[in-house]
Amino acid sequence: MSFGFxxxxxxxxxxxxxxxxxxxxxxxxxxxxxxLWIAAPLTGxxxxxxxxxxxxxxxxxxxxxxxxxxxxxALLSTLALFLAxxxxxxxxxxxxxxxxxxxxxxxxxPFRALVAxxxxxxxxxYGFVVQTLIIGIGTxxxxxxxxxxxxxxxxxxxxxGVVPDSVKYAFGIGAVVLFSSILYTILTTExxxxxxxxxxxxxxxxxxxxxxxxxxxxxxIAGMPPVMKKLGVVQFFSWFAFFTMxxxxxxxxxxxxxGATDTTSEAYNNAADSxxxxxxxxxxxxxxxxxxxxxxxxxxxxxxxLLHLGSLIxxxxxxxxxxxxxxxxxLHICFSLVGIAWASILSMPYAMxxxxxxxxxxxxxxxxxxxxxVIPQIVASLGGVNFLYKLLFGEAVINTMLLAGTMLILAxxxxxxxxxxxxxxx
Numbered sequence: 083m084s085f086g087f088x089x090x091x092x093x094x095x096x097x098x099x100x101x102x103x104x105x106x107x108x109x110x111x112x113x114x115x116x117x118l119w120i121a122a123p124l125t126g127x128x129x130x131x132x133x134x135x136x137x138x139x140x141x142x143x144x145x146x147x148x149x150x151x152x153x154x155x156a157l158l159s160t161l162a163l164f165l166a167x168x169x170x171x172x173x174x175x176x177x178x179x180x181x182x183x184x185x186x187x188x189x190x191x192p193f194r195a196l197v198a199x200x201x202x203x204x205x206x207x208y209g210f211v212v213q214t215l216i217i218g219i220g221t222x223x224x225x226x227x228x229x230x231x232x233x234x235x236x237x238x239x240x241x242x243g244v245v246p247d248s249v250k251y252a253f254g255i256g257a258v259v260l261f262s263s264i265l266y267t268i269l270t271t272e273x274x275x276x277x278x279x280x281x282x283x284x285x286x287x288x289x290x291x292x293x294x295x296x297x298x299x300x301x302x303i304a305g306m307p308p309v310m311k312k313l314g315v316v317q318f319f320s321w322f323a324f325f326t327m328x329x330x331x332x333x334x335x336x337x338x339x340x341g342a343t344d345t346t347s348e349a350y351n352n353a354a355d356s357x358x359x360x361x362x363x364x365x366x367x368x369x370x371x372x373x374x375x376x377x378x379x380x381x382x383x384x385x386x387x388l389l390h391l392g393s394l395i396x397x398x399x400x401x402x403x404x405x406x407x408x409x410x411x412x413l414h415i416c417f418s419l420v421g422i423a424w425a426s427i428l429s430m431p432y433a434m435x436x437x438x439x440x441x442x443x444x445x446x447x448x449x450x451x452x453x454x455x456v457i458p459q460i461v462a463s464l465g466g467v468n469f470l471y472k473l474l475f476g477e478a479v480i481n482t483m484l485l486a487g488t489m490l491i492l493a494x495x496x497x498x499x500x501x502x503x504x505x506x507x508x
Contacts (some may be wrong), residue, residue, distance in 0.1 A: 090190055092256040095365065141275060151188055163254075211425075222365035228354075309435065326485055
């Protein structure tokens with residue numbers, strides 16, 4: 083039931099690892115890159131609670147509850163992945179990113195809810211960790227695709243304003259993997275009907291209408307559990323850090339570590355491929371870390387709060403170390419630490435949350451919870467990153483990694499706010 087996350091993560095990894103490269107190729111300077119990303123989180127802020135709300139109220143004997151949303155999201159995401167690297171202007175690339183991110187999220191939040199639907203509370207840490215394991219595989223493979231295409235002889239350079247063929251091929255492969263893996267989950271996973279189908283239908287009839295739906299979403303936001311609010315603080319700092327990485331890793335590392343800035347040069351494009359390779363390291367390590375967590379969580383109770391706290395702080399140190407390294411290979415060490423944080427971010431908050439919400443509202447609350455992912459990205463893209471890294475550390479673009487590390491350490495310490503025993507332990 084989690085296999086579709088392989089494709090979802092192909093989409094996210096290609097987006098996170100290479101959209102800034104596409105923006106730079108099309109003429110964007112480093113300070114405008116965060117603004118070009120803003121449409122994606124803004125759309126997520128609207129799409130995810132609505133999709134979660136609708137999927138909670140969907141049931142079809144043949145197509146189920148969550149699976150229709152998997153299919154719609156997969157179809158739109160596939161088209162966006164194919165089109166993104168063929169953009170000839172910045173506004174086209176930003177539009178492709180907007181469609182891609184919104185479409186992936188149509189599929190992603192119902193996938194989170196599906197795990198909570200099908201597993202008892204005692205198995206949810208294990209279930210979300212297995213999901214993270216699959217995400218790690220997707221991150222590693224997708225992040226290395228442009229490099230692999232170059233090794234196979236696909237051109238890695240192109241005229242000014244044109245995205246290299248190695249990136250275009252990588253996005254095309256990602257589109258095929260995304261659609262086929264989600265389709266596999268749709269065809270092989272059975273969903274359970276509501277326990278009381280008549281009561282479910284009656285409740286849906288009473289809540290029909292756009293305004294009623296919007297009112298219900300706002301009511302759920304106002305009545306979110308205390309654990310969810312505290313997790314929101316952790317999520318804010320976590321996702322601010324990772325948005326900073328996705329926006330600035332390519333310009334920061336290609337300049338600071340490789341000394342390459344000309345986007346038409348072979349040196350820059352080789353360096354950008356290498357950045358993708360190093361970013362793949364965090365996906366690979368998150369896979370192995372998730373494998374260990376899956377083994378442990380299936381056998382003993384774990385302290386989710388302390389595990390998440392320690393993992394995030396390690397990831398924060400990984401970002402900070404990027405500033406101090408003297409050789410490119412050391413980036414593998416840095417992103418290995420980041421991978422530990424990534425594995426925890428994709429599993430522990432959802433395990434803690436799912437133990438604290440009404441199962442009948444799992445979809446809408448997973449969607450609302452995603453607001454704590456997109457709000458920090460909106461803040462970051464509206465100038466938060468540019469203002470903070472220059473204020474705290476200085477003008478050099480590599481200082482964005484120092485900011486990302488600081489934010490991730492703050493995210494780890496914020497776990498101390500969570501005191502609910504049911505959320506902390508399996």
